[in-house]
Amino acid sequence: MVQDSSTTHLFDNLDARLAEWAERNGLPAYRRKQVRHFLFEQRAADWDAMTVLPKTLRAQLAEELPLWAAEISKHSVSKDGAEKLLLNLERGGVIECVLLRDTVRRTVCISTQVGCAMGCVFCASGLDGVERNLSTGEIVEQTLQLQRLLGAEERLSHLVVMGMGEPLANLDNLLPALGEVSRDDGLGISPRRITISTVGLPPAIRRLASENPRYRLAISLHAPNDELRNQIVPVNRNIGVDEIMSAADDYYAISKRRLTFEYVLLSGINDQPEHAHQLVRLLRDRHALLNVIPYNPVAGLPYATPTTAAQHAFRGVLEAGDIPIRFRHRKGDDINAACGQLRRSTPPVTQIDTPT
Known part of the structure; x- marks a missing residue:
């Protein structure tokens, strides 16, 4: 538990x-x-x-009244401007959070749990399971610690709850934290620019829809059918794609926010044209964006990034089916800050990574 x-x-x-x-x-x-x-x-x-x-x-x-309850044990800076903090928590555990720079956008990616229990086979965050939920304060503190990395002329514009953990498994603490950062006298980040990413927990999706549907919802789908998704996202065995899509439809009906479906592309596993055709059938009647993420390698895991040709073929099927699609560009992969690479690790406290 x-x-x-x-x-x-x-x-x-x-x-x-x-x-x-x-x-x-x-x-x-x-x-x-x-x-x-x-x-x-x-x-x-x-x-x-x-x-x-x-x-x-x-x-x-x-x-x-101690201000901070986390120690920055490592600060890594990517050549593309991304920055990652490894935080040792006073209450126990280690988490990571990331600042991303993209033209005018300044986005923070925050964690909600120490570890993750969802078990996605390609993801580093859940390799050691889950230890505990983060408190509201621990979630807010990540945003403030990351904001302090900005230059005087920079401002945070977006927040994504896509770090370590399953956000919808910690709604009790997450929602007050998002309320804090979206306040005018908080960080002032518009709810339209806050995205909550989930593996797909239907009861929690419906709870979010009923309590606070202001935020954008991103569902980590990764497969177009149950047989394949059960292999990639083991928790799906107790849920099912149809039930997830039904809950997502309910969220859209209440929030009127376009849905995002995340799809990590794994070479030889879920990157074939047949999978793309199945996605077209699944998404074509929904107001949704498909965010495709070519796999970011994780040391020790046996998965690979699809070839450029395979990516182009996959994309071509989706575009022919009129599915709104975006291929995500890697940010911070040289410091293991890209999607799926955040994990608990304990380097020496004095270690700081800076560009050469």
């Missing part, structure tokens, strides 16, 4: 924690607004950076 942590992170409920602390110490409400401004807008690294606060107050806050 996946465990949640019992200790409290400042960002688990930032407003309530600040309000309680301010009341106990006789501080006016405007101080709370100043703190939020410095955390989310000014990218404060610590309490002492909040120079608008009296020095004695900053010292008291630093002692009584």
